[in-house]
Amino acid sequence: MKERVVLGFDWFVLPFSIAMSFILIYIIYSVYKIFKSLSSNERRLVLSHIFSFEIFTTIWIIIKDTLLHVKIFKKNFWLGYMHSSIAFGWFMLIFIGHIEVMLYTPHRTAFIYYPVFFRYFVMEVEQTLRGGFFFFMMDLFLLIVLSGLVLAIVKRFNSKAVGMKRTTKLPLTDKIAMFSLWAIFPLRLLAESFTANISGGSFLTKGINSLLSGYVNYNSLLVPAWWGYSISLAIFLFVLPFSRYMHIPTEAFLILLRRSGVISRSYKGGYADAELFSCSSCGICIDVxxxxxxxxxxxxxxxxxxxxxxxxxxxxxxxxxxDCLMCGKCVEACPVEIDSTRLKLLYKQSKRNLNSSKLELPESKIVDKNNSILDSKKRYDIIYYSGCMTKLTPSIYRSFESVMTKAGIEYLHIDKEETLCCGRPLLLSGDIERFKDIVRANSEIILSKSPKTLIVSCPICLKMFREEYSMDNIEIVHHSQYMLNLIISKKIEVKKSSLEVVYHDPCELGRGLKIYDQPRELISKLANLNEAKQSKSMSICCGASLASTHLTTIQKDEIAYNSLENLKNGKELALITSCPLCYKTFSQVNSGPTMDIAQLVNNNL
Amino acid sequence: MDFGYNIIKIKTVDLDRIDKSLYNRVVFVAPDINKCIACGSCSASCSVSFYNSNSSFRKALVAIERDDITGIKESLSSCVLCGKCSLVCPRGINTRGVIIAIKDLLKEEAL
Known part of the structure; x- marks a missing residue:
């Protein structure tokens, strides 16, 4: 291998070199900006993470997620192949390119463009096994990238072919970046093929070279091909910061931040910026x-x-x-694990609380009337909080009360008459001040009884009590968990019926609190449980979610019908829910029986 | 001098003279409210009515039609957005959307 161009320079390297310097400076600047907007505590977390043994796991995760795309492979093979062939293939092209430069022209290692245009600058003087191996690897990875590129182009024009119902519509900058990305690798193939009779090559480049040698005059096309390659790279790199492809450099940084334990505190700046930049607009969240x-x-x-x-x-x-239902399914499905619901919530909170001091609505006096529960001095170990939605579906709390009576357990139904919301809807709408009011009022009422166990029928309230209230030393359980314990500890006896049922995972209980198995265990003791098409973390929201304040009733019904179709899958099944809101929604659209888990237990006592 | 009774404040509303701009803006954001038949199911199911008997979606709609800002504030100040009213509404009005629209508009006016 010998250098062909004496100074190691040709004018066509300029577009690439300028763009590459620009993008390197930009990345260093934006990483610095994100790092600077972290709080000092978060910065300490990141630094201590970098200098601990955990960093090796993080590096492995970065390789797995950003290069191999294991997560997308698990979801959809073709999408996974498309992403990993381009990402991993391109990385290997760069990596092997650098090794070639270090081995054959070590005095050019400092040249930023040398590994990219290596084959232009060298000529093959003798064929060696080592050289043949590198040429083969380069051609192989170029082929892999090209195969991924073909899939990407197919996906853009017919997303159904790769298993996506819809793909994102792109703005102009994204389109420019995408078309230049598509042009890079075919142009590289052409440029390297035209040079293959001088620099040497392997099965792909050499093959094309000898195939076309009769028809094409390489001498005149050689330099334009390299110019084209350099210009397409330059366009891509210049547009990169303003396009969705910014996820390529950002994602590794995001994983590092996440593994250090940093979370978003605002919808912009710091960690949130890292999340926003890491979104590749792949559109996986649209389908789910x-x-x-x-x-x-x-x-x-x-x-x-x-x-x-x-x-x-x-x-x-x-x-x-x-509009968003905050059901969290997009977060579960996201290959980059962007916590988009949190970003949306922070956005709502910052917009709704903006200038709240100037808000003319009077100070909320939600609890200006004395609660009779506070007046009585009797203490209870077990308190049952049914939640306001359960008041609309009284059969749920009546069934649960009947189960408790049969088990002979003394308890207090704390919000039977004087009901007060848990505050979740206010929190979701972004009104934090008034949410805190409710938390204070509820905590006072519940803690005045100094209970040991708090049973909640509504997963929405359950999530609030567990995450937003400070109720130390109180065991907060969902009524399905409590009834399962009653059966296991033989406080109640149940018989198994021959009813065929399907269980709907409520968003807040499933994705929100990761309680998937206990309700299933309980149901399988009472009836024959069937699984829905998409269940557990992929279950479909019933559409009535309290987060959405903008969807119309008709749109919510459409969501409910779709969710129901997924659950019943064309079979005659009784629908079991464990959330009063899902129960209310489904009982309106379901032609067959709909039951809460408490009703099912009560029926089989 | 206290006679043990007094004359009530006149609550006449001159429908020809009221300013309908706020109402029209709410209708623009949330056209749902035109569907209301004032049945009162929303008020009957209201979560906070035990604590604040003025809390009522129906009253708020009447107040906004009559451009009665104090009436709106009284009836919506305790709202916790629990959404029971939207579940019981026979006309399928997205009540929470209307309430948030009214609050956002009032906030804009206050600025």
Whole structure:
């Protein structure tokens, strides 16, 4: 291997070199900016993480997620192959390119463009096994990248072919970046093939070279091909910071931050910026979003909201964010694990609490009347909080009360008459001040009884009590968990019926609190449990979620029908829920029987 | 001088003279409210009515039609957005959307 160009320079390297220097400076600057906007405590977390043994696990996760895309492979083989072939293939091209330079032209290692245009600058003087091996590897990875590229192009024009119902619509910058990305590798193939009779090559480049040698005059096309390759790279790198491809450099940094234990505190700046930049607009969240079944609401899905938050922060996105059901399915499905529901919540809170001091609504006096529960001095070990939604579906708390009576347990139904909301809807709408009022009032009422166990029928309240209230030393359980314990400890006896049932995982109980198995265990003691098409972390929200304040009743019904179809899957099944809100929604659209888990237990006593 | 009774404040509303701009803006954001038949199911199911008997979605709609800002504030100040009213509404009005729209508009006016 010998250098062909004496100075190791040709004018066509300029576009690439300038773009590469620009992007390196930009990345260093934005990493510095994100790092600077972290609080000092978070910075300490990150630094201590970097200098601990944990960092090796993090590096492995970074390789697994950003290069091999194991997570996407698990979800959809073709999508996984597409991403990992381009990402891993390209990385290997760069990596092996550098090794080649170090081995054959070590005095050029400092040249930023040398590994990229290596084959232009060298000529093959003798064929060696080592050289043949590197050429083969380069051609192999180029082929892998090209195969991924073909899939990407197919996906763009016909996303159904790779198993996606919908893919994202792209703005202009993304389109420019995408087309230049598509051009890079075919141009590289052409440039290397045209040079293959001088520099040498392997099965791909050499093959094309000898195939076309009769028809094409290499001498005249050689330099233009390299120019094209350099220019397409330059366009891609220049547009990168303003396009979705910014996820390529950011994702590794995001994983490092997440593994250090940093979370977003605002919808912009710091960790949130790392999350927004890491979104590749792949559109996986669009397909899983319950709203995408309503037709025109796909613009409110996470991919688009993240795009709006990143590029159009000044525009009002509140109505888009208010559509979201916050069911958390997009977070479960996201290959980058962007906590988009948290970002949306922070966005709502910052917009709704903005200038709240000037708000003319009077100070909330939610509890200006004395609660009779506070007046009585009797203490209870077990308290049952049914939640306001259960008041609309009294059969749930009546069934549970009947179970408790049969088990002979003394308890207090604390909000039977004087009901007060848990505060979740206010929190979700972004009104933190008034939410805190409710938390104070509820905590006072519940703690005045100094209970040991708090049983909650509503997963929404359960999530609030566990995460937002400070109720130390109180065991907070869902009524399904409590009834399962009653059966296990033989306080009640149940018989198994021959009823065929399917269980719906409520968003807050399942994805929210990761309680999947206990309700299933309880149901399988009472009836024959069937699994829905998409269940557990992929279960579909019933559509009545309290987070969405903007969807119309008709759109919510559409979501409910779609969710029901997924659950019953064309079979005659009784539907079991463990959330009063899901129960209320499904009983309105379900032609067959709908039951809460408490009713099922009560029926089989 | 206290006679043990007094004359009640006149509550006449001159429908020709009231300013409908706020109402129209709410209708623009949340056209749902035109569907209301004032049945009162929302008020009957209200979570906070035990603590604040003025809390009522129906009253708020009447107040906003009559441009009665104090009436709106009284009836919505305790709202916890629990959404029971939207579940019982026979007309399928997205009550929480209307309430948030009214609050956002009032906030804008206050600025």
């Amino acid at each position: 979003c319950p709203m995408s079944f309503t037709g025109d609401k796909y613009k409110s899905t996470s991919a688009y909201i993240i795009k709006n938050l990143r590029f159009k922060q000044n525009q009002t996105n509140l109505s888009l964010v208010d």
